[in-house]
Amino acid sequence: MEFPKDLKYTKEHEWVKVEGNIATVGITDYAQDSLGDVVYVELPQEGGTVTKNEPFGVVESVKAVSDLYSPISGSVHEVNDAIIDSPEAINEDPYGDAWMIRVEIGNTNDLSDLMSSDEYQKFIEEEK
Amino acid sequence: MLKIFRRVFFACPAAVHCTVLKRTPLYDIHLSLGARIVDFAGWEMPVQYKGVIEEHLAVRSACGIFDVSHMGEIEVSGPRAEEAVRLLMTNDIARVEDGQCQYTLLCYPNGGVVDDTIVYRYNNERFLFCVNASNTDKAYEWIKEQVSSIALVENLSDQYAQIAIQGPNAASILEDLSDIPPSEIKPFHFVLAELSGGIEAIVSRTGYTGEDGFEIYIAPTDAKELWEALMYSGEEFGIAPVGLGARDTLRLEMGYPLYGHELGEGITPIEANLGKYVKLEGREFIGAEALRAQKAAGVKRTLVGFRMKDAGIPRAGYEIAKNGKKIGDVVSGTMSPSLKEGIGTGFVEPAFKEVGTEVDVVIRGRAAKVEVVKLPFYKRPY
Structure with a gap:
C-alpha cells in the first residue's frame, strides 16, 4: 500500500494535496482497499462550498456506503466528473485519476491538523 | 472497520451476540488465500478474496467455490x-x-x-x-x-462442514473426484458419494446463486482435503474462491430471499411472494390456518423487485415512496455486477406491485426513480 510523502492525510482516510491556494482531495489507498469494489460516487457541485469535518459526498462499494469528509473549508473549484462514470478508478488510481474535488482554501489554519504520510501510516496501524 | 463507513451491509444479525466467534475448518485456507474476514452470524467468515465483482462474475462464467460450513x-x-x-x-x-x-x-x-x-x-x-x-x-x-x-x-x-461449487463448470470440476458421475444427479436431488478417493459426502445439486452447481456436506476433518482437491481439479476450469459478499449479490440477482431481509418472524411467506412453497390444499401444518386466512383476505404488503432508473444504489432500510408518500421499505439492494445497475427488493402496498410501476426510493433524502420488474433480475444464458 502506498502513501505518497507529498500528501497530507485525515483520520477519515482522505488525502489532501496543497498547491498554492488550491487543495485537491481524494481517498487513500487504505480507504479504497477497505471499501472494496467502488461502484458509485456522489460529489458536490462546482461553485458550492464545503466545510471542514463535514460530509461533502458519498462513496459506495458493493457492500458499503461511506461519507466523504472535507479536510478543509472553502469553495469547490473543480469536480472530477470522470469518476462518477468510472468509479472503479478509485480502486485503480486513488491518488491520481481518482482525485475527487479541488477546493479553494478558505483558511490555511485548516491544514494544521492534517497528518503526514508517516503519521497516517502509524494511525492506520493503530486502528487495525 | 473504517470510521468513514456510514453503514456496512454485512453486520451481524441483531439477534446474535457475537462475543465468541466460531471458525470453520477452512479458516486457515481463507487466510492463506488473502480473504478479508468478517463476523457473520457468530462466525468468522470470508467476505471477499480478490473482490466481490470479480468473484461474482467468476461464478456466472466459470465456477466459484464457497465455504458454507456455517450453515x-x-x-x-x-x-x-x-x-x-x-x-x-x-x-x-x-x-x-x-x-x-x-x-x-x-x-x-x-x-x-x-x-x-x-x-x-x-x-x-x-x-x-x-x-x-x-x-x-x-x-x-x-x-x-x-x-x-x-x-x-x-x-x-458440528458434524458437518459444507462446501458449495457453483457455476457452469461445476459438474466438470466434480467429474473426476466423484464415484457417482455428477451428471447423474438431477437438480434438487442428492446422493451419498465418495469423493477424492475416500471422503464420504452428501452431494446435492442445489445452490444459492442461480447457476448449476453442488452443495457438498462432509465431516469437518475432511473439509481441507476436499477444498484442495476441488481447487486443483477446478484450476483448468477457472475455479475461484468466493466470499459472502458475492454470495449475497448472486442470490439477490436471482431474487432468492435471505432471512433477515425478505424473510423474518414478522413476515409471512405469502407476503414474501413464496406462495408456491406453501401447499395449503387439504393439509394442516404449523401456520397453515394463519396463511390460509391471509391468502383469502389478501396481504397488506408484498415483496417486489425493482431496478434503478435514476443514478444510485438502493440499500436495505431505505424508504420506498410514491408522490412523496411512503409506500414501503427496501429490504435488499446492491449494484448488480451482472447487469451493472442498481437492483433491490422491498415490501410495498399491493397497489404498486405490478411490473412496470414507477416508484421512488429515497436515497439520502432524495427521491430516485425505480421501476418494478419481474424476478429474477438475472437469467442464465444456458
Whole structure:
C-alpha cells in the first residue's frame, strides 16, 4: 500500500494535496482497499462550498456506503466528473485519476491538523 | 472497520451476540488465500478474496467455490419422522421421492417465518434440514419443541462442514473426484458419494446463486482435503474462491430471499411472494390456518423487485415512496455486477406491485426513480 510523502492525510482516510491556494482531495489507498469494489460516487457541485469535518459526498462499494469528509473549508473549484462514470478508478488510481474535488482554501489554519504520510501510516496501524 | 463507513451491509444479525466467534475448518485456507474476514452470524467468515465483482462474475462464467460450513444441519428421524417434518413444513415433502430435496419455510402459528431451509429426504424415516447459520439454534429449539414427542431431533451442525461449487463448470470440476458421475444427479436431488478417493459426502445439486452447481456436506476433518482437491481439479476450469459478499449479490440477482431481509418472524411467506412453497390444499401444518386466512383476505404488503432508473444504489432500510408518500421499505439492494445497475427488493402496498410501476426510493433524502420488474433480475444464458 502506498502513501505518497507529498500528501497530507485525515483520520477519515482522505488525502489532501496543497498547491498554492488550491487543495485537491481524494481517498487513500487504505480507504479504497477497505471499501472494496467502488461502484458509485456522489460529489458536490462546482461553485458550492464545503466545510471542514463535514460530509461533502458519498462513496459506495458493493457492500458499503461511506461519507466523504472535507479536510478543509472553502469553495469547490473543480469536480472530477470522470469518476462518477468510472468509479472503479478509485480502486485503480486513488491518488491520481481518482482525485475527487479541488477546493479553494478558505483558511490555511485548516491544514494544521492534517497528518503526514508517516503519521497516517502509524494511525492506520493503530486502528487495525 | 473504517470510521468513514456510514453503514456496512454485512453486520451481524441483531439477534446474535457475537462475543465468541466460531471458525470453520477452512479458516486457515481463507487466510492463506488473502480473504478479508468478517463476523457473520457468530462466525468468522470470508467476505471477499480478490473482490466481490470479480468473484461474482467468476461464478456466472466459470465456477466459484464457497465455504458454507456455517450453515446448520438438523436431522429428524424415526418411524414417525415424515409426519413430524410435514407438520413443520409449508411445502409438502410427501410430494418428493427419497433422494430429493425441497425448499420450504418453517412457520410459527401466526405465519411468521422461523427459517427457510432445504430439506433432504433420505427416506420416510430420515430427513435433514439445512438451516441458516443465524437461525440454527433457534430452529433446532423450535423443531425439538414441536415434534420431539414423535421423532428424534438432532442438531448435527458440528458434524458437518459444507462446501458449495457453483457455476457452469461445476459438474466438470466434480467429474473426476466423484464415484457417482455428477451428471447423474438431477437438480434438487442428492446422493451419498465418495469423493477424492475416500471422503464420504452428501452431494446435492442445489445452490444459492442461480447457476448449476453442488452443495457438498462432509465431516469437518475432511473439509481441507476436499477444498484442495476441488481447487486443483477446478484450476483448468477457472475455479475461484468466493466470499459472502458475492454470495449475497448472486442470490439477490436471482431474487432468492435471505432471512433477515425478505424473510423474518414478522413476515409471512405469502407476503414474501413464496406462495408456491406453501401447499395449503387439504393439509394442516404449523401456520397453515394463519396463511390460509391471509391468502383469502389478501396481504397488506408484498415483496417486489425493482431496478434503478435514476443514478444510485438502493440499500436495505431505505424508504420506498410514491408522490412523496411512503409506500414501503427496501429490504435488499446492491449494484448488480451482472447487469451493472442498481437492483433491490422491498415490501410495498399491493397497489404498486405490478411490473412496470414507477416508484421512488429515497436515497439520502432524495427521491430516485425505480421501476418494478419481474424476478429474477438475472437469467442464465444456458
